[in-house]
Structures are given as C-alpha cells and as structure tokens.
Amino acid sequence: MLGVGVRVRQVAVSGLPSLPWIWAAAGVAALVVSCAIGVLAGPVHIAPASVVVALFGGAVDPGQANILWSLRFPRVVLGLLVGGMLAVAGAAYQGVFRNPLADPYLLGAAAGANLGATLAIAWVPGTTLVGVNVVPLAAFAGAGAAVAGAYALGRTVAGLRSTTGLILAGVAVAAFFNSIQIYVQQSQTSSIRQVYSWILGRLSTAGWDGVLLVLPYVLLSAAVILLHRRLLDALSLGDDEVSNLGISVRRVRLIVVVAATLGTAAVVAVGGTIAFVGLIIPHTVRLLAGRSYRVVVPLSLLFGGGFLVLADTAARTMLAPAELPIGVITAFVGAPFFIAVMRSRRVAAL
Amino acid sequence: MSSISINRLCIAYEGTTVVDSFDVEVAEGQWLSLIGPNGAGKTSVLRAIANLVSFRGEVCIGGQAVTEFGPRQLARRVAMLAQEPDMPAGMTVAHYVLLGRSPHLGYLGRESDRDRRIVAETLDRLGLGALADRPLDHLSGGERQRVAIVRALAQQAPILLIDEPTSSLDIGRQQSVLELIDRLRSEQRLTVVSAMHDLTLAGQYADRLALMVQGHVVAVGTPAEILTEPAIAKHYQAEVRVVELNGSGRAVVPVRR
Numbered sequence: 001m002l003g004v005g006v007r008v009r010q011v012a013v014s015g016l017p018s019l020p021w022i023w024a025a026a027g028v029a030a031l032v033v034s035c036a037i038g039v040l041a042g043p044v045h046i047a048p049a050s051v052v053v054a055l056f057g058g059a060v061d062p063g064q065a066n067i068l069w070s071l072r073f074p075r076v077v078l079g080l081l082v083g084g085m086l087a088v089a090g091a092a093y094q095g096v097f098r099n100p101l102a103d104p105y106l107l108g109a110a111a112g113a114n115l116g117a118t119l120a121i122a123w124v125p126g127t128t129l130v131g132v133n134v135v136p137l138a139a140f141a142g143a144g145a146a147v148a149g150a151y152a153l154g155r156t157v158a159g160l161r162s163t164t165g166l167i168l169a170g171v172a173v174a175a176f177f178n179s180i181q182i183y184v185q186q187s188q189t190s191s192i193r194q195v196y197s198w199i200l201g202r203l204s205t206a207g208w209d210g211v212l213l214v215l216p217y218v219l220l221s222a223a224v225i226l227l228h229r230r231l232l233d234a235l236s237l238g239d240d241e242v243s244n245l246g247i248s249v250r251r252v253r254l255i256v257v258v259a260a261t262l263g264t265a266a267v268v269a270v271g272g273t274i275a276f277v278g279l280i281i282p283h284t285v286r287l288l289a290g291r292s293y294r295v296v297v298p299l300s301l302l303f304g305g306g307f308l309v310l311a312d313t314a315a316r317t318m319l320a321p322a323e324l325p326i327g328v329i330t331a332f333v334g335a336p337f338f339i340a341v342m343r344s345r346r347v348a349a350l
Numbered sequence: 351m352s353s354i355s356i357n358r359l360c361i362a363y364e365g366t367t368v369v370d371s372f373d374v375e376v377a378e379g380q381w382l383s384l385i386g387p388n389g390a391g392k393t394s395v396l397r398a399i400a401n402l403v404s405f406r407g408e409v410c411i412g413g414q415a416v417t418e419f420g421p422r423q424l425a426r427r428v429a430m431l432a433q434e435p436d437m438p439a440g441m442t443v444a445h446y447v448l449l450g451r452s453p454h455l456g457y458l459g460r461e462s463d464r465d466r467r468i469v470a471e472t473l474d475r476l477g478l479g480a481l482a483d484r485p486l487d488h489l490s491g492g493e494r495q496r497v498a499i500v501r502a503l504a505q506q507a508p509i510l511l512i513d514e515p516t517s518s519l520d521i522g523r524q525q526s527v528l529e530l531i532d533r534l535r536s537e538q539r540l541t542v543v544s545a546m547h548d549l550t551l552a553g554q555y556a557d558r559l560a561l562m563v564q565g566h567v568v569a570v571g572t573p574a575e576i577l578t579e580p581a582i583a584k585h586y587q588a589e590v591r592v593v594e595l596n597g598s599g600r601a602v603v604p605v606r607r
Contacts, residue, residue: 013470015444015483227458234449238436240402245505246425246453291440 017233017292019299027302031080034306038076038313039068043320074208076309081211082203082267083277083308085218087300089260090278091285092225095232095293096253097163103278104264107170107257108146110273111177113265116142117198117272118181122188135198136213136269142177143265149173151257163253200325201272203312210270221263225297228256232293275327277304280338287341307334351412352427352508352541353378354399358407361394361565368394370565372407376558378508381535381542383556385549385576387586390562392545393433396511399543400430411509425453429507433514435498437486443497444469444482450504472504476530492523499530510535512544516551524548528555549602553577561585573599 039051044067050060054068089104097106105111120127120138127134150173154166185195203210231252234242242249268274281304282296289295311329318324359372369391376382384392397403401416401424409416411427419427429450437446451465473479476496481489489497495515502510515531516524532555535542546552552559553573561569561576563585569576577600582590593601 013444013466013473013482015442016448016466016469017442017445230455230460231458233441233445234452236436236438236441237449238432240397240400240430241432241436243402243421244400244425244428244430245449246420246422248421286440291438292445 017290017294019295020289023289023295023299024302027299027306030306031302034309034313035076035080038079038309039072041313041317042067042072070207074211075203075312077211078203078214078270079309079312080305081214081218082271082274083281083311084301084305085214085222085263085267086274086277086308087281087304088222088225088297089264091282091293091296091300092228092232092256092260093278094282095235096256097167098236099163099167100283101279102167103276104260105174105273105278106167107150107261108174108177109143109261109264109268111174111181112142112144112146113139113268113273114142114199115146115177115181115184116140118184118195121194121198122184122191125191125194136210140265140269143268144261146173146177147257147261147265151254197325198272201274201327201330202315202323202325203271214266214270217266218263221259221266222301224259225256225263226301228252228259229293229297232256232297272325272327274308274330276330276334277308280334281307284338284341351378352539353412354509354541354543355410355413356395356399356408357410359395359398359409360406361391361398361403368565369398369405372562372565372567374560374567374570376541376543378541379535379539380558381532381544381556382558382560383552384543384545384560384562385547385552386562389564391565392562393513395562396430396513396543396545399509399511400424400428402430422453425505425507427507428509428511429502429505430511431498431502431513431515433517435494435501437489437494437498439485439487441486442483443478443486443489443500444473446486446497447473447501447504450501453505453507468506469504472500476500476503491518492520492527495519495523495527496530499527503534508539509541509543512542514545514547516546516548524551531555549577549582550600553602554599577602 036048040046040048044064046064046068050064051068054060054065086104090102093102093104093106094100116138117135120135124134150170151166153173154169157165157169185192231247234245234247235249235252239249282300285296285299285303289299308330311333312326315324315326315329354376356372356374359369360367361369372395374382384395386392394403398405398409399416401419416424447469448461448465451461451468454465455461470479473482476499478496478500481493481497486494486497510531512531515527519527528551531542534540544552544556556573558571559573559576560567561581568585569581577592579590579592582588582592582602589605589607591603591605593603595601
C-alpha cells in the first residue's frame with residue numbers, strides 16, 4: 001500500500017476536473033438574459049421596470065400583470081425546465097451509452113410519446129383525467145412504455161452486456177411505435193393537423209399547469225443525474241476497468257436511464273418531441289468548457305434552459321400571431337451554430 | 351491478506367472452455383507470470399482473480415473467495431491493468447488517475463482532499479507530475495503505460511494484475527516499466543500476477559512462471575525450471591536457444607529454422 005501522510009495541507013493538483021467558474025457565471029448570465037428576452041418579447045409592450053415590480057409583488061397595470069403572470073412567466077419557466085431537462089438527459093444518455101450520437105430519444109421516448117399523444121388526440125379528444133388534459137398523460141405513459149420495452153428487449157437479447165444491443169432494441173421499438181402512430185394518424189384525418197403540431201413541439205400554455213406537471217419530475221431527474229456526474233466520468237473507461245473500480249456498470253446505467261427517461265417523458269408530455277436540444281447543448285458545452293460530466297451536466301442544465309427560452313421566444317414572435325413549431329427553430333438555429341462551434345474547435349475533442 | 355489461491359478454476363465463454371482445472375498459489379509479495387501461446391487463457395485467469403468473469407472452481411484472496419467480496423471491497427484489494435486500457439480522449443492525466451480512487455468512495459461519494467493528495471503524490475513518485483493536466487490522447491505509448499500504472503496504484507490495492515504490460519513498448523521502455531513494477535512491488539509488498547508474451551522478460555522479473563497451454567497449466571516453477579529448450583519447442587512450436595546470462599536469468603533466443 002502507498003504510505004500516505006495524513007498531514008492536512010491545501011492540495012493544488014493541476015488537471016483535476018472542476019467546473020470552471022467563468023463558464024458557470026456565463027451560464028447563469030445566459031439564463032438571466034434569455035429569461036429577460038422571453039419575458040419582454042410579445043405583442044404587448046411591457047416596460048422592464050414593470051416586469052421587475054411585478055416580480056417582487058408590486059402593483060402594476062392589472063392587464064399587464066395578467067399577461068405576465070398567466071402567459072409570459074409560466075411560459076419562460078416551462079422553457080427553462082424543458083430545455084434544461086432535454087439537455088441534461090442528452091448528456092446522461094451520451095454518458096451511459098458512451099455514444100456521442102445518443103440523445104434523450106435514443107431508446108424510443110419520442111416515438112412512444114408521439115404514439116400516446118396521437119392516440120389521445122385521435123380517439124379521446126378534449127378528455128380530462130382528474131382535471132388534467134389526457135394528451136400529456138398519454139404522451140408520458142407512451143414514452144415510459146417505449147423505453148421500458150426497449151430496456152426489457154435489450155436485456156433479453158443482449159443480456160445488457162453490450163450497449164449496442166440496447167440501442168438496437170431502442171431503434172426497433174421506435175420503428176414499431178412509429179408505424180402504429182402513422183397508421184392512427186392517417187386513419188383519423190380530422191385530427192392530423194393537431195397531431196403534427198404536437199409532434200413538432202410547442203410550449204403554448206396558459207397558467208402554471210404545465211409547469212406544475214413537470215416540475216417534480218425535472219427536479220428529481222436532474223438531481224439524480226447531477227449526483228451521478230462522477231460515475232458518468234468513470235463510465236468512459238471500458239466495462240472491465242469500471243467493474244474493477246468497484247462500480248456496477250449495470251446499476252449506474254439503469255439508474256441514470258430511468259432518471260433521464262422520467263424527466264424526458266415529463267417534458268415531452270408538455271412540450272412535444274422537441275428535436276436537437278439534447279444533442280447540441282451537451283456537445284457545445286463539451287467543446288467550449290470541458291468534457292468531464294462535472295462540467296457538462298450542470299452547464300447543460302443552464303445553457304439548455306436558456307437556449308430553449310430563446311428558441312421559444314422566436315417561435316412565438318416570428319410569425320405572430322401564428323406560432324412556429326419550436327422544433328423548427330431549435331434545429332434551424334441549432335444545427336448551423338453547432339457546426340460553427342465544431343469548426344472552431346478540434347472535432348477530435350468530441 | 352494478499353495471497354492468492356486458485357483451485358480447479360474453469361472458465362467457459364458460451365460453451366467453449368478457455369481455462370480448465372487451473373491450480374496455482376501465489377504468496378504475498380510474490381510475482382507470478384503466466385506465460386503460454388496465444389489463446390492459452392492467460393487473460394481469462396486474470397479476469398477471474400478480479401471477478402470480472404463467471405467461473406467454476408475457487409479463487410481466494412487471503413483465504414476469502416473473490417465472489418464473496420462486495421465490488422468495492424474487492425476493488426480495494428485487486429487492481430487490474432488491462433492490456434490496452436481505455437483512455438478517453440480529452441480526459442486529463444490527473445482526472446484519469448483520480449478515477450482510481452473510486453473503490454474508496456461511496457456510490458455517490460465525492461473525492462476528498464486526501465484522495466486528491468494521493469493522486470498528486472502517486473504522480474510525483476513516478477515522475478509524472480508534469481503530465482498532470484495533459485490530455486490522455488496527447489501521451490506517447492510509454493507515458494500511457496506509466497499513467498495506467500499510476501491509476502492502478504492510486505487504487506492502493508495490495509494485489510496488482512497486469513495483462514501484457516510491455517506489448518506496445520520499445521525495449522528500453524519495456525525494461526523501465528518492469529523495473530518500476532518490481533520496485534513498487536518490493537517497496538509496497540505488492541503481490542503481482544502478470545500475463546506476458548516475452549519469455550526472457552517474464553523470466554527476469556517474475557519469481558515463478560506458470561506455463562499455460564490451451565487452458566491447462568502444464569508447468570509451474572522458477573524461471574530456470576520452466577524456460578527450457580524442450581518445453582518451449584514443445585508448447586510454442588518454436589525453435590529456440592536458452593542462454594544463461596551471468597547473474598540476470600536466462601534469455602530465450604529464437605533460432606531460424
């Protein structure tokens with residue numbers, strides 16, 4: 001054994017992973033600026049001073065207060081939750097599958113949510129269950145069912161020893177769910193527009209229902225993934241080496257996948273299957289601030305939230321009063337930006 | 351505490367037996383090297399000692415079966431150096447070595463100052479302090495091998511398993527890596543089990559050799575007992591001369607047929 005003195009002294013070792021404070025500050029700043037833009041943008045002009053007064057419970061014009069508290073604030077908060085969750089879930093999936101192409105929909109969450117929502121829209125439109133619209137509930141259940149199915153299938157086929165078996169099971173489940181979803185969608189032409197608009201993603205919400213619906217899942221899921229950031233780093237070694245460090249690869253993978261899926265299913269239920277956020281935000285963070293999950297997970301939360309609030313602001317203002325699907329914005333802006341970041345950095349760092 | 355005893359070890363992958371009735375004892379502080387032709391099952395034996403593969407028979411460390419240890423408990427006793435360790439691109443040397451502290455942390459635990467100090471001291475002891483913040487993909491082959499050893503040492507396990515420690519190194523680096531392991535072994539009373547291709551080096555550094563052929567042990571003994579021309583000719587189908595070196599073991603030299 002190594003003889004190590006137990007003297008306590010300040011340890012300064014270079015090269016140890018830590019969250020660079022400058023990027024943490026940049027993330028918080030980006031979040032604040034995005035929220036400010038999201039709250040101020042809209043058909044009705046509201047002065048920044050009134051927003052601050054309203055935030056701290058002061059008296060403002062009742063019409064403006066109503067717009068802020070029942071439309072803009074909840075929408076911005078929902079954007080933060082959805083964007084932060086998708087980005088963190090993407091990072092988590094990339095970590096446990098050691099696959100840079102992984103995103104939160106890898107195991108069929110999107111296909112499941114789309115099928116659930118399509119069934120609800122086509123067959124039981126406008127139904128509520130204990131006061132909540134049935135569409136998000138069906139989407140949530142569909143996403144959970146798809147991932148659970150893929151996991152069970154991957155386990156029987158490949159015994160979970162290889163992540164490839166699990167990923168292929170996810171691909172199969174997604175294709176199967178997609179085929180049923182398209183069948184239902186095409187056979188119910190009256191609701192086709194509604195289905196499409198749901199699939200492309202939107203944060204249209206009135207009041208705080210959506211926020212309250214997803215908040216507990218997002219908090220739980222993000223907390224679990226944050227707590228696993230050291231283990232996600234360890235998982236970047238080979239299976240044998242991770243096991244020889246006393247870490248159960250299967251247990252870490254299962255816990256992280258369950259947490260990421262729960263959060264993803266919740267935000268997809270209220271926001272639709274918004275594309276690309278779970279892929280580009282973690283990779284952009286990696287390229288700019290560092291590869292360790294101690295850096296990637298917290299920064300993805302901040303930048304993912306900020307990015308989606310901005311994307312949503314663009315989606316609802318560009319063609320106002322009509323709304324663009326938010327997935328169109330995230331891909332249209334996100335893809336070129338991502339390529340620009342890649343070109344400016346060493347792609348090998350991916 | 352860190353002696354190893356293996357009895358009637360059998361390992362099969364999907365029905366194909368790769369190790370059959372393997373018996374060996376390694377005393378604390380000893381270096382045993384497994385030698386044998388490709389596919390003899392050397393790596394599988396190492397994986398069984400680290401409980402990384404399911405097996406029949408008995409593998410004990412300090413008298414306790416490896417299957418009875420918890421994963422972290424075992425990882426605090428046995429450190430394994432893979433033949434080609436995964437070195438994630440972009441990860442720094444210090445971060446990689448820090449992962450070696452995992453067995454000493456709780457499931458969701460964070461490293462303490464003590465862990466960071468052990469990383470720094472282990473890097474310094476092996477003269478790699480200057481590489482601490484270098485990304486792993488910027489290292490040379492010799493540096494990578496030494497960094498992998500540092501990570502295994504940071505684990506502070508009394509048993510070190512090494513799979514082909516010198517396979518990708520030039521002759522000077524081979525020697526320095528093996529000298530290093532030997533020095534650490536005597537300083538820290540490490541028990542070492544290695545799998546090696548190079549018979550000369552295996553004989554020069556190990557106390558004992560176990561010659562494996564197709565999953566069986568055909569001979570266990572000192573290098574002088576095992577490294578003989580007839581044995582090598584028989585089991586490797588190789589034409590060699592074994593040359594006595596003055597006081598530093600024997601060299602196995604291939605002879606052109």
